[in-house]
Amino acid sequence: MxxxxxxxxxxxxxxxxxxxxxxxxxxxxLKAEPIKLPVSIKQLGDEPDLAKGVDAILHKxxxxxxxxxxxxxxxxxxFVRLSVLDKTCPAQLLVYCPPDSPIAGAAxxxxxxxxxxxxxxxxGFISPEYKLRVDSKYLSFMYEKFLCAVYxxxxxxxxxxxxxHLLGLDECYDKKTLKRNCKCKTCVMQYEPPRxxxxxxxxxxxxxxxxRQKEKLRELAK
Numbered sequence: 312m313x314x315x316x317x318x319x320x321x322x323x324x325x326x327x328x329x330x331x332x333x334x335x336x337x338x339x340x341l342k343a344e345p346i347k348l349p350v351s352i353k354q355l356g357d358e359p360d361l362a363k364g365v366d367a368i369l370h371k372x373x374x375x376x377x378x379x380x381x382x383x384x385x386x387x388x389x390f391v392r393l394s395v396l397d398k399t400c401p402a403q404l405l406v407y408c409p410p411d412s413p414i415a416g417a418a419x420x421x422x423x424x425x426x427x428x429x430x431x432x433x434x435g436f437i438s439p440e441y442k443l444r445v446d447s448k449y450l451s452f453m454y455e456k457f458l459c460a461v462y463x464x465x466x467x468x469x470x471x472x473x474x475x476h477l478l479g480l481d482e483c484y485d486k487k488t489l490k491r492n493c494k495c496k497t498c499v500m501q502y503e504p505p506r507x508x509x510x511x512x513x514x515x516x517x518x519x520x521x522x523r524q525k526e527k528l529r530e531l532a533k
Contacts, residue, residue: 313348313401315477318355318365320408326464327354330407333470340516341478346525348532350478355404364389369406372413379417383431383458403477405470406460415462424489424502427463430456430476468504471516475499479531480524493521500524 317334319327334352341348355362368385371377386404395402408414418429459473483493483500491501497519517525 312351313403313478314351314353315403315405315474316353316355316361316395317405317407318362320366320369320406320412320414322407322409326407329465330405330461330470333467334405334474336467337471337474337516341528345517346528346532348478348528358393358395361389361393361395364393365404369414372417375416375420377417379414379421379429379431379460382414382417384433387433387457403456404458405474405477406458407470408460408462410462410464412462414460418460418462424486427466427469428459428461428473430459430473433457466504468499471499475524478528480520480527483521483524493523495519495521498524 315334317330319330331352331354338350338352340346341350355365365386368382368389371385372379372382390402390404406414418425418431421431422429456477456479459477461469461473463469480500482502483491483495483498484502485492489502491498493501497505498521499516499519500521520528
């Protein structure tokens with residue numbers, strides 16, 4: 312089973328509740344018909360050593376020369392060292408943080424269009440020591456998307472958008488014009504939510520994903 316850990320950085324208890332509720336609701340939609348993809352949602356703070364290590368890595372982002380990509384790689388290696396990742400299951404991380412936080416700044420420096428959130432893959436050199444401790448098919452899956460940051464606050468749309476990137480969904484918008492390029496007018500994977508979307512949630516996930524994205528999730532569930 313895929314596990315998505317969530318972590319609030321410099322946020323309130325109310326923010327923690329908001330993120331947990333949004334991700335647990337997403338998980339309920341994913342495990343239902345027709346997708347049937349089980350996803351476990353866990354708070355990073357439930358594993359103190361892991362949370363402490365992640366906080367130390369994220370703190371390095373106060374140095375502008377320390378990139379979002381390096382942060383992702385070091386976090387991946389930490390997950391392996393602490394046996395969060397093994398040969399039985401993949402795990403990924405969603406960080407919820409203020410828009411002026413160092414992780415948000417680093418993400419936006421890497422991609423100026425990432426104004427609300429960003430998801431990053433594992434890049435650069437990863438020691439073979441770590442690769443050998445993770446099942447090859449899961450390693451490939453996590454190389455695509457491992458860590459995401461959400462810094463648009465109180466937006467279920469953005470949390471779902473970035474969390475679905477972790478599950479392998481790509482964008483449903485043109486990278487140059489930022490306009491939606493699929494047929495689903497309310498697709499969660501478009502660049503900007505349609506007016507009123509966050510206010511009107513919850514609504515069924517499958518009503519708000521294009522057929523291509525739904526098929527990707529069904530394939531992942533197999």
